[in-house]
Amino acid sequence: MSSLTPRFKSTESLTVTANGIRVGELSRAEGKGIYFAYDKEWLAKGFNLSPLTMKFDDKPQLAQERRLFKGLHGPFADSLPDGWGLLLMDRFFDATFGVGASLTLSPLDRLAYMGDRGMGVFEYHPKTEKVSVEAVNLARLFEASVEVQQGDTLGVLKGLRLAGGSPGGARPKAIAALSHDLATATSAFGQLPPGYEHWLVKFRALTEPLETGAIEQAYALLARKAGVSMAHTELLDVQIREGGHERFFAAKRFDRDGNRKIHMMTASALVYADFRAPTMDYSDMLKLTSALTKSAVEVEKMARLMIFNAVFHNYDDHTKNFAFLYHEPQDKSERGGWRLAPAYDLTFSDGMGAHSTAFSGHGKPTRKVIRDLCKDYKYLKPDGYIDQTLAALDDWERMLGSLNIPKAAGAAIHRVLNDARARFEDDSSVRIPS
Numbered sequence: 001m002s003s004l005t006p007r008f009k010s011t012e013s014l015t016v017t018a019n020g021i022r023v024g025e026l027s028r029a030e031g032k033g034i035y036f037a038y039d040k041e042w043l044a045k046g047f048n049l050s051p052l053t054m055k056f057d058d059k060p061q062l063a064q065e066r067r068l069f070k071g072l073h074g075p076f077a078d079s080l081p082d083g084w085g086l087l088l089m090d091r092f093f094d095a096t097f098g099v100g101a102s103l104t105l106s107p108l109d110r111l112a113y114m115g116d117r118g119m120g121v122f123e124y125h126p127k128t129e130k131v132s133v134e135a136v137n138l139a140r141l142f143e144a145s146v147e148v149q150q151g152d153t154l155g156v157l158k159g160l161r162l163a164g165g166s167p168g169g170a171r172p173k174a175i176a177a178l179s180h181d182l183a184t185a186t187s188a189f190g191q192l193p194p195g196y197e198h199w200l201v202k203f204r205a206l207t208e209p210l211e212t213g214a215i216e217q218a219y220a221l222l223a224r225k226a227g228v229s230m231a232h233t234e235l236l237d238v239q240i241r242e243g244g245h246e247r248f249f250a251a252k253r254f255d256r257d258g259n260r261k262i263h264m265m266t267a268s269a270l271v272y273a274d275f276r277a278p279t280m281d282y283s284d285m286l287k288l289t290s291a292l293t294k295s296a297v298e299v300e301k302m303a304r305l306m307i308f309n310a311v312f313h314n315y316d317d318h319t320k321n322f323a324f325l326y327h328e329p330q331d332k333s334e335r336g337g338w339r340l341a342p343a344y345d346l347t348f349s350d351g352m353g354a355h356s357t358a359f360s361g362h363g364k365p366t367r368k369v370i371r372d373l374c375k376d377y378k379y380l381k382p383d384g385y386i387d388q389t390l391a392a393l394d395d396w397e398r399m400l401g402s403l404n405i406p407k408a409a410g411a412a413i414h415r416v417l418n419d420a421r422a423r424f425e426d427d428s429s430v431r432i433p434s
Contacts, residue, residue, distance in 0.1 A: 011108040016076070018121040019261055021046070026076065026124075027060075028108055034071040035060040047326065047336060049075040049263065052270055052292070065272035072107045074269035079118035080110050082275075082320070083170035089113060091148070091156045092165075117166050117189060121261040131162055133193075136176045136185040138248065139240045142203045145172035149206045163188070168320055169345065172203040178250070182234060191259055198256035201236065202249045211409040213249035216347040218399045218410070219312065220251075223346050226311075226392040227304045227385060231342040235403065254325065254342050263326040264341060268319035275320035281358045282306045282373055285322060289340055292324060296379045298340045303374055304385050305343050310365050311389045311424055313416055315351030348413045366423045386424050393417060 013027040024038040037060040048056040053064040069077035090102035115127030144160040163174035176185040177196040204212040220233040232252040255264045273279040289302040309317045323341035354363025374380040400410045
């Protein structure tokens with residue numbers, strides 16, 4: 001059960017913690033903005049949360065770019081959802097404190113609402129509400145998501161709001177702890193029960209076909225075959241009311257290691273790049289990966305992901321769909337450092353008619369464009385990555401069969417992929433479209 005504060009009171013300051021350790025303090029200064037100050041203990045034993053845009057000292061600091069995240073610093077902006085999670089948050093405040101209450105919320109109010117339920121490592125205190133661990137019914141959460149999409153209710157089922165109020169993206173989804181056999185689910189908050197792991201489960205939107213989850217699973221399996229680093233994924237077959245079945249795409253969370261939380265930042269938050277607009281190029285993504293991780297292995301992972309998105313027509317490759325994880329050493333023999341997070345949100349997408357992230361300025365790349373993008377990194381082998389990705393594409397129809405996806409459901413996608421395939425054939429004379 002949850003215990004709500006009886007009256008909404010605007011938040012002026014928040015303490016930020018990570019795995020029980022105090023990181024620092026967020027505070028709002030009228031007419032100036034939101035300041036963050038590191039805690040002295042964190043300065044002594046921790047790390048810079050965002051090394052490209054934040055100073056690592058004891059002086060209060062404003063966000064480097066105060067317009068994009070309403071004054072929040074990038075690391076904390078990533079704690080807030082967008083799309084589906086934002087809708088559920090706004091429904092909660094409007095239902096609890098009166099219609100229009102959500103319009104008056106400050107970023108600190110929203111972080112207090114997230115409390116310890118956000119993606120990534122941070123927890124914010126004091127929390128707007130306390131949440132206890134309880135069972136999760138995925139079928140009921142899906143049905144409740146349908147009710148919300150239909151606009152039938154101002155209020156939101158508590159279980160749906162809490163489970164679905166953290167992840168970003170427009171599609172309905174929930175975070176839950178699933179048993180190792182995936183047969184039962186419980187709350188992802190509090191201590192993880194023995195035999196359970198953290199997962200993110202996606203539902204389909206009302207406008208999407210029944211095969212949506214299965215198509216995303218096909219993409220995940222083909223991405224692995226193409227050499228892309230992916231989290232473990234599954235397709236959950238769930239019975240809903242009146243004998244119907246839904247298949248939900250589920251991915252194991254890479255910002256969790258048992259009960260330990262892992263610091264995660266999207267490319268959007270790292271460099272203040274608006275994910276709602278085409279603000280970065282894959283040349284920028286390769287440079288960012290190289291500068292942050294200082295690792296040829298991680299740059300290769302980004303190159304492979306770039307090529308998969310190009311070949312498999314994933315136009316929804318905006319700056320929130322790339323993330324980095326900070327590895328904290330667990331003993332003196334280990335070194336801390338940044339790594340590219342496993343790929344996520346890979347599926348067929350037309351987006352705005354071209355890739356959200358351009359390829360040296362091109363919305364629809366060719367093999368030559370990819371080669372040129374990689375030439376500054378002598379260790380990259382773009383032709384090999386492209387050939388491996390095209391070989392994965394050859395497995396499309398077999399993959400549909402193995403996942404029991406009707407051939408007709410994937411036929412239109414396959415036609416688009418085959419039409420685009422010619423751009424990646426091994427022909428150095430392919431002319432780059434102007």
